[in-house]
Amino acid sequence: MSDKIKHISENSFDADVIKHAGPVLVDFWAQWCGPCKAMMPLLDEVAEDYSGRLTIVKINVDENKSVLGKYNVRGIPAMILFKDGSECARLVGVTSRTRFAAFLEPHLEVAVEVAK
Amino acid sequence: MRIEQRMEHDMRAFHADPALKQEILAQLKTHAQAGEILNRAHVWNDGKGGPVACMIHDTDLAVWQERTGTPKAVGSALDLAASYLDGPDQAAGFAIEWVDAVEVGQDLRGVAPGLLAWLLSDGEHGILRFAEPGVVRQMIGRVADLHRRAAAGDVPPEAEWRAARAAAMAATDACETPPQKSIAAAGEVAAWNPATSAAAVADTVRAWVNLFPRRVPGLVGRGAMLDREIKEWIGQLRADAEKAGLPAPNISEHDLCVAHPAVVALKRSLAEEIKRAQREDRHRLAEILLDLTWQSAAPSICA
Numbered sequence: 009m010s011d012k013i014k015h016i017s018e019n020s021f022d023a024d025v026i027k028h029a030g031p032v033l034v035d036f037w038a039q040w041c042g043p044c045k046a047m048m049p050l051l052d053e054v055a056e057d058y059s060g061r062l063t064i065v066k067i068n069v070d071e072n073k074s075v076l077g078k079y080n081v082r083g084i085p086a087m088i089l090f091k092d093g094s095e096c097a098r099l100v101g102v103t104s105r106t107r108f109a110a111f112l113e114p115h116l117e118v119a120v121e122v123a124k
Numbered sequence: 125m126r127i128e129q130r131m132e133h134d135m136r137a138f139h140a141d142p143a144l145k146q147e148i149l150a151q152l153k154t155h156a157q158a159g160e161i162l163n164r165a166h167v168w169n170d171g172k173g174g175p176v177a178c179m180i181h182d183t184d185l186a187v188w189q190e191r192t193g194t195p196k197a198v199g200s201a202l203d204l205a206a207s208y209l210d211g212p213d214q215a216a217g218f219a220i221e222w223v224d225a226v227e228v229g230q231d232l233r234g235v236a237p238g239l240l241a242w243l244l245s246d247g248e249h250g251i252l253r254f255a256e257p258g259v260v261r262q263m264i265g266r267v268a269d270l271h272r273r274a275a276a277g278d279v280p281p282e283a284e285w286r287a288a289r290a291a292a293m294a295a296t297d298a299c300e301t302p303p304q305k306s307i308a309a310a311g312e313v314a315a316w317n318p319a320t321s322a323a324a325v326a327d328t329v330r331a332w333v334n335l336f337p338r339r340v341p342g343l344v345g346r347g348a349m350l351d352r353e354i355k356e357w358i359g360q361l362r363a364d365a366e367k368a369g370l371p372a373p374n375i376s377e378h379d380l381c382v383a384h385p386a387v388v389a390l391k392r393s394l395a396e397e398i399k400r401a402q403r404e405d406r407h408r409l410a411e412i413l414l415d416l417t418w419q420s421a422a423p424s425i426c427a
Contacts, residue, residue: 049166050323104313105323
């Protein structure tokens, strides 16, 4: 897993997500969930691509059950994008790199092209 | 050393070190003998996993690229191709054959775009073949062209990939029928440069695999067609009897469609035929990956 992705818990959710400055994508997952594992290489890639513009965290729903009800997560994998402490977009189920980028990009600041 | 130069230097298989290739091959063979190579992608658990994980003891494709000098996209394709083989033994055999086939110092950057170009536009098995003439067909052709260029060593600018992606999503969203939408979506997921997106390679391979029924339409629909024909025949018999003022024939649709020994045998044979075709279809992925690896080695052998 990319070192740019952090594992969080229900205890640190407020600090890592709600009070975090800038957009945070939360991946709700579980060890037994095959589709969650299928999404991992995609998440690794997204973490590298949007480094500095997006923070990605993962929360294991088996170990942190309270978040399921609190954020109305009824199926996994579920990705919720938080901005300024509020949910601004949600994606449930396996998706492609193309649709994942289309889901994220409207909510992220445009990257500044660095002259090479 | 500039980043581009370092990348160039790093993108030689096994970092041009024969000892590294032998070390990785030996490690794979040890895992294979212990039955630890699984036909599963991106898995590493209790010393068992897919081919990539058994080579680097990790599932992170960035680690794979760094350790083997092989693009992330090729690692992703290798794991996925192995995951569609019949079982762990076949996955192990394929992984060992693939590592064996890679020349020390070989540049494998053309392999993943070559694979995607094939998945999209091969005359017999490619996704393009199933697209109706029009926007979707043009879109898939455009994406396949980008991959062909990348496979040939060209570097299509990111703006071209981005434009192809936007056009592809628009084409998919405009599709009115689910079959055409799934074909368009298969083209859409491929609209990434494999050098920057291994996930897109995995998406495209999965989309191609899921279009299997399209590649054997006669086989997959035949069971349902048989049921339909039997029902129509019973309906005709009943109508004829009614017309002739005779009692309706005592024929049960269930007995004929589901329980009749001849129909059961026919359906079983059909199911076996479909299974065989699916197996061949999935094995083709591994064969193509091996072919492309050999092909990409050829110029460096001649040089």
